[in-house]
Amino acid sequence: MIEMKEVYKTYPNGVTALNGIDIHIDQGEFVYIVGPSGAGKSTFIKLMFREERPSKGSIIVNDRDLAVLKKRKVPHLRREIGVVYQDFRLLPKLTVYENVAFALEVIEETPKNIKRRVMDVLDQVRLKNKARFLPDELSGGEQQRVAIARAIVNMPQVVIADEPTGNLDPETSWEIMHILEEINQRGTTILMATHNREIVNTIRKRVIAIEDGSVVRDEHRGDYGYEI
Template sequence: MIEFKHVFKKYTNDIEAASDFSIKIDQGEFVYVVGPSGAGKSTFIKMMYREEKPTSGQIKINEFELDKIKGHEIPYLRRELGIVFQDFKLLPKMTVFENVAYALQVIEKQPTEIQQRVKRVLDLVGLADKADAFPNQLSGGEQQRIAIARAIANQPGIVIADEPTGNLDPDTAGGIMDILEEINQQGTTVVMATHNSGIVNQRKHRVIEIEDGHIIRDQRKGGFSKNE
């Protein structure tokens, strides 16, 4: 589902954020992307949803070739992805229900289907009772759950999460991980960038470690390395 072949990414200041990335992530995998700040994790994540374009090499997400994709095709790529950000990116003037429904309205789903899907994903993240609340009435953990609900409302095959537990206390972070692991058990591929060593060490999944723009480790059921 996700394949990088000899991918390089160099920024205008000559910083090489990706040096010969060659990696394949199969359907249904749960993958942590780890490494220190500035290592290249965010670049790796952003290239998957075409926020960043590789300088050279090939990236394939399902049937999309991201190194060749046209601008008008990018929205269709992103319809197949669920993207979860550390800062939630909820729309403050919309209710919880409206935030999640909006993701379906922009792809022109029918109102009846939107109602059903929003209810289903709010039930999944345990916040059906907050449907009429606004984001500023929710805790950070609740806002992140809503961000996940919005990301999975369109039943994407891949969820990409960039530091989804970064601003949360350990108990709340554990609840977010429960949701991501449940989604994964239902067949969704999850790729999660994280600094959280406790989560990576306790909840074992594949680990891709990036340092100075290089993939230095790709380990099944790995943990954080000692130098992290």
């Protein structure tokens, strides 16, 4: 469960990125975050995994209030939240297997469990046959699938995807969306910031639209709603 109550975010330069956000997202929902550039979407996403802290208000994620969460507890929070970035952020000198395994090694999971879990998620994203490849030997879509595998290997309750199809061609974007849908169908909450009008209008989910730091629309099975 995710809940924001009267959330404001003002940066030191005086710019207010979020202006009194109130939302409630139930476990298992798939939610698109849409809006024009500069609307506050990136700040909204960063607050969800404590890359940023709110200036005011509360953010409850998995029963933790991120506004007051102690810094030493942030790594524990992030074990429960998978994050997928537009630019993949893979470790270039590690293989596909090692990139995904790294997320489990940092929490000192046993080698046996690491191997089993990594191969399970690589199978889920259809990359089991490329476990020994380096990132630069993969296509952009394959790199994004590795990033998704890394995000879900800890079996998080929430996956946050920040423009996950932004650097991909249309065909590959649909492949990524189908994988995210499968993850969601297994009970994981998905929050996806996107500018992809076609995807939002075709795969209908809940749409939260942000403009000038405020939620201006919150619709189940909504559409993109902006001209691009």
